[in-house]
Amino acid sequence: MERLTFSGRRKVFGIWGHLAFLVWAVVLAILAPGARVFVVLGLVVAFSVLFCKGGLRPLRRWGFWFLVASALALSPFFIGDKDVSLFGLGLSYQGFWVGLWMALRGVSIMLAMNAFSSAVSIAEVARLFEWAGLKGLGFAIGVAFNMLPTIRETIDTLYQAIKLRGGFRRKRLTTLRTLAIAVVVNSLRHGDEVVSAAQARAFDPKRHGAELPPPTWADLALGIALLSGVWILTS
Amino acid sequence: MRFTVRDLVYIAIFGAIWGALETTLGSYLHLIFPPVVTPLIGVGTIMTGLGMVVALVGRLFVPKRGSVVMIGLVTAILKALSIGGVRLSPMLAIIIESLLAELGLLVSREPSRWGFALAGSLALLWTFFHKFFGSYVFLGKGIYEVYLGLLNAGARALGIEIGYAFAIIAVLLLVRIVAGGMAGWVAWELGRAVQVRLAR
Numbered sequence A: 001m002e003r004l005t006f007s008g009r010r011k012v013f014g015i016w017g018h019l020a021f022l023v024w025a026v027v028l029a030i031l032a033p034g035a036r037v038f039v040v041l042g043l044v045v046a047f048s049v050l051f052c053k054g055g056l057r058p059l060r061r062w063g064f065w066f067l068v069a070s071a072l073a074l075s076p077f078f079i080g081d082k083d084v085s086l087f088g089l090g091l092s093y094q095g096f097w098v099g100l101w102m103a104l105r106g107v108s109i110m111l112a113m114n115a116f117s118s119a120v121s122i123a124e125v126a127r128l129f130e131w132a133g134l135k136g137l138g139f140a141i142g143v144a145f146n147m148l149p150t151i152r153e154t155i156d157t158l159y160q161a162i163k164l165r166g167g168f169r170r171k172r173l174t175t176l177r178t179l180a181i182a183v184v185v186n187s188l189r190h191g192d193e194v195v196s197a198a199q200a201r202a203f204d205p206k207r208h209g210a211e212l213p214p215p216t217w218a219d220l221a222l223g224i225a226l227l228s229g230v231w232i233l234t235s
Numbered sequence B: 001m002r003f004t005v006r007d008l009v010y011i012a013i014f015g016a017i018w019g020a021l022e023t024t025l026g027s028y029l030h031l032i033f034p035p036v037v038t039p040l041i042g043v044g045t046i047m048t049g050l051g052m053v054v055a056l057v058g059r060l061f062v063p064k065r066g067s068v069v070m071i072g073l074v075t076a077i078l079k080a081l082s083i084g085g086v087r088l089s090p091m092l093a094i095i096i097e098s099l100l101a102e103l104g105l106l107v108s109r110e111p112s113r114w115g116f117a118l119a120g121s122l123a124l125l126w127t128f129f130h131k132f133f134g135s136y137v138f139l140g141k142g143i144y145e146v147y148l149g150l151l152n153a154g155a156r157a158l159g160i161e162i163g164y165a166f167a168i169i170a171v172l173l174l175v176r177i178v179a180g181g182m183a184g185w186v187a188w189e190l191g192r193a194v195q196v197r198l199a200r
Helices: A015-031 A034-051 A062-078 A093-119 A122-131 A137-164 A172-200 A217-234 B005-032 B043-061 B067-080 B088-108 B113-139 B142-158 B162-199
Strands: A084-086 A089-091
Touching: A015 A034, A015 A093, A015 A122, A015 A217, A034 A093, A034 A217, A062 A089, A062 A093, A062 B113, A062 B142, A089 A093, A093 B088, A093 B113, A093 B142, A122 A137, A122 B067, A137 A172, A137 B005, A137 B067, A172 B005, A172 B162, B005 B043, B005 B067, B043 B067, B043 B088, B043 B113, B043 B162, B067 B088, B088 B113, B113 B142, B113 B162, B142 B162
Parallel strands: none
Antiparallel strands: A084 A089
16 A cells, blocks of 8 residues: 555655665765765755655745854854955955855755654654654653643643632742642643553553554665765765 | 553653643743844743753652653654644754753662752753754854854953853853752652642
8 A cells, every 4th residue: 555645645765764864964964075065955955855745844944044144154254264355354265165064064954854854753753762662652642642732721720720819919939839739730640540541451552552664665775875875975 | 761551641741741831831932032032041941941840740750760851752742743843953952951861860869859950950051052062963063163253253342351251151051050950959849749749
């Protein structure tokens, strides 16, 4: 059965392929000398466009461009000897190029990380952590996600109840302490009900955790291509 | 790390409480105090302090090695599911802070007020280094030359010795150590109070 994304496009790589590409992109962005980081950036953009829906979303954030622009704009002033004069300002030719490589490296790493997070679901990430030894994390995330609305409602209800009784007019720290204790106590009592329900069903997170799928043929082919890329770009 | 069903549910609860604080109070504070406006002590420091209180209270109820890391992981993943979407920097910060808190608890061996204070201090110290760590990973070591250049230029513009800049940095680190220690202390007291209430 083909794996489909929400857009209807076929999902080519599994979690192992996407993880391999992320590690490759980050390592190469750091190691690739000088202008070769252009190649890394080009490959990251191409991969994001072809295989990761929403992979180029960081390009729309102003914070992302602020970081890049600051590296590019400030480096000629502070790195290397000032050998160029522009509008009366002493700038460094070496600093400009170092700033450019820094900016391209930052863009490559940011886009690679975003491509990974947009292609891989939270459930798969939880399964990855469980595979790494954190058994029960998927179960804990599921319980936390389901309890989040209840906890928010508990905080809101208790806050309103204390406020209506004049709780925050004087001795605010004491009132805050009372609120915190009440929230934790209520949440833990609710949690005990969840524990009872799980134990009544003989639930065991060690046995019930979903397995991580093995690497697909596409993942293996990508891995081989990426290893070749490491050798080509760093030689 | 072996956790029972009860341990995992409690981890989930404390992760959900921290996550609820991050997604509500954290988002509200970020709107009022954007990160660019408060680069030295900002919303991240406050939210980490609150998060450490929650996570360390959780440690009292799941007194096993790795429970604080698990609480941090649950929080980080819940944060990814929030309205802001997947933002790797704060997620990574939460995980690293949890790891440092766990390290502090490992050093102190037995659960104690001072162990919690050490854990809180280590976690809050990271809020200072996180931006520099992120800059190094994304931009490389060249960015440190830029930072030093900015520091020198700023000192020259203000007419003060560069040593004062390092003194300011030392003060910022001290503030974080004290705030983290207080967070750990509060967590110990709060956790004990909750245990007394539940025992009734």
